[in-house]
Amino acid sequence: MAHNTHPAETERRILDSARRLFSEKGYEKTSIQDILNDLGLSKGGLYHHFKSKEAILDQLNADEWTATAHLLDELIDRNDLSALEKLRTLIISAVDAPAHLDLVRSQLALLKDPAFFTANMRFWSTGLPKSFRSLIDMGVQDGSIPTTYPEEAAQLLSLLGNYWLMPCFYPADRAGMEHRIRCLATMLDAISVPIFDETVILRAIKGLTALMPEEGTASA
Amino acid sequence: MAHNTHPAETERRILDSARRLFSEKGYEKTSIQDILNDLGLSKGGLYHHFKSKEAILDQLNADEWTATAHLLDELIDRNDLSALEKLRTLIISAVDAPAHLDLVRSQLALLKDPAFFTANMRFWSTGLPKSFRSLIDMGVQDGSIPTTYPEEAAQLLSLLGNYWLMPCFYPADRAGMEHRIRCLATMLDAISVPIFDETVILRAIKGLTALMPEEGTASA
Numbered sequence: 283m284a285h286n287t288h289p290a291e292t293e294r295r296i297l298d299s300a301r302r303l304f305s306e307k308g309y310e311k312t313s314i315q316d317i318l319n320d321l322g323l324s325k326g327g328l329y330h331h332f333k334s335k336e337a338i339l340d341q342l343n344a345d346e347w348t349a350t351a352h353l354l355d356e357l358i359d360r361n362d363l364s365a366l367e368k369l370r371t372l373i374i375s376a377v378d379a380p381a382h383l384d385l386v387r388s389q390l391a392l393l394k395d396p397a398f399f400t401a402n403m404r405f406w407s408t409g410l411p412k413s414f415r416s417l418i419d420m421g422v423q424d425g426s427i428p429t430t431y432p433e434e435a436a437q438l439l440s441l442l443g444n445y446w447l448m449p450c451f452y453p454a455d456r457a458g459m460e461h462r463i464r465c466l467a468t469m470l471d472a473i474s475v476p477i478f479d480e481t482v483i484l485r486a487i488k489g490l491t492a493l494m495p496e497e498g499t500a501s502a
Numbered sequence: 503m504a505h506n507t508h509p510a511e512t513e514r515r516i517l518d519s520a521r522r523l524f525s526e527k528g529y530e531k532t533s534i535q536d537i538l539n540d541l542g543l544s545k546g547g548l549y550h551h552f553k554s555k556e557a558i559l560d561q562l563n564a565d566e567w568t569a570t571a572h573l574l575d576e577l578i579d580r581n582d583l584s585a586l587e588k589l590r591t592l593i594i595s596a597v598d599a600p601a602h603l604d605l606v607r608s609q610l611a612l613l614k615d616p617a618f619f620t621a622n623m624r625f626w627s628t629g630l631p632k633s634f635r636s637l638i639d640m641g642v643q644d645g646s647i648p649t650t651y652p653e654e655a656a657q658l659l660s661l662l663g664n665y666w667l668m669p670c671f672y673p674a675d676r677a678g679m680e681h682r683i684r685c686l687a688t689m690l691d692a693i694s695v696p697i698f699d700e701t702v703i704l705r706a707i708k709g710l711t712a713l714m715p716e717e718g719t720a721s722a
Binding site for chain 1: 616617685
């Protein structure tokens with residue numbers, strides 16, 4: 283069934299298939315052959331684009347960050363939202379966007395790999411806070427985020443949002459997850475970073491609950 | 503000069519020498535030969551006790567946790583301190599005890615190794631919070647730590663104290679370090695875990711500043 287039109291089209295089909303299979307079967311249990319069968323593609327046709335299964339995941343990650351960076355750029359340019367509302371929109375898209383959650387789910391098994399885990403932690407501690415910092419600084423300017431701890435808030439949003447809130451690292455049931463999110467909301471309020479209003483709290487509970495092992499299996 | 507008395511005595515001398523050399527020269531730059539030269543010991547005499555430099559560090563780590571566990575047991579048994587005061591005593595011993603800081607400093611280079619880093623993160627997220635939790639629960643009982651977030655506080659004390667506060671992971675100058683510690687104090691106060699009073703804050707600044715790359719070299 284491989285109607286090979288353009289290389290870019292083939293690459294997109296491989297990525298779409300891989301994202302779906304990683305999400306449905308898990309990264310570890312998905313083989314290159316599964317992707318080939320799904321697409322009716324030859325081995326050579328795939329290896330022309332990606333040298334390994336890990337390279338496919340790397341590209342899905344890169345695409346995801348590109349999408350997040352685009353969303354961030356779009357948000358920064360909008361005049362109808364305060365910086366606080368922009369930050370809330372960004373957080374909601376991270377915790378409750380199906381495509382993003384599928385990607386996170388596909389990474390869960392891989393995060394047990396020390397090299398992959400260490401690289402992610404490094405990005406969460408040094409790279410990602412810069413994106414949060416730019417929005418928080420805008421909030422200090424427009425008065426919607428009147429914190430005296432902009433750098434600390436940027437670091438903690440990235441570290442706690444990507445690590446501490448994740449049920450794969452800190453297991454919890456739904457009630458435990460809600461308790462944890464409300465704890466974070468209270469602490470961020472205390473440093474005048476009131477991102478977690480009731481809407482964001484409920485969206486975060488929904489999104490993070492969907493990442494729990496049982497929930498993930500049940501909904502797949 | 504190897505006056506070999508008892509095996510236990512030799513092992514203690516190796517560990518004392520290694521702790522001092524790791525602290526002064528750094529773990530990476532300390533060789534087994536340096537330790538042999540320092541003690542006037544033969545290669546066989548050392549390898550009888552430790553099969554590698556990493557095994558020596560592992561034992562220093564194990565001894566350190568044994569010491570912390572002893573301190574925790576002693577604190578739990580004391581009747582003259584509230585649970586809050588016990589927790590403050592534990593925190594101060596972690597951030598401002600020379601022997602502990604020497605050990606942490608000797609680990610800094612090693613924490614760049616993905617396997618060592620991942621193992622430490624796992625202990626900080628799953629093992630260490632249990633120790634904090636026992637003291638926090640006592641504080642909920644005696645009223646000195648009136649939090650509704652005992653598990654969250656235990657997890658965050660462990661994660662933020664061992665990772666976020668560390669200048670090797672999140673570089674900062676002295677003023678930045680003070681700002682970060684005061685941010686953590688404000689957030690913990692907000693969930694009724696008032697561990698960081700002015701005394702603990704000042705001791706934490708002193709201890710963590712001593713772990714900065716420049717400070718560490720200057721004081722060595």
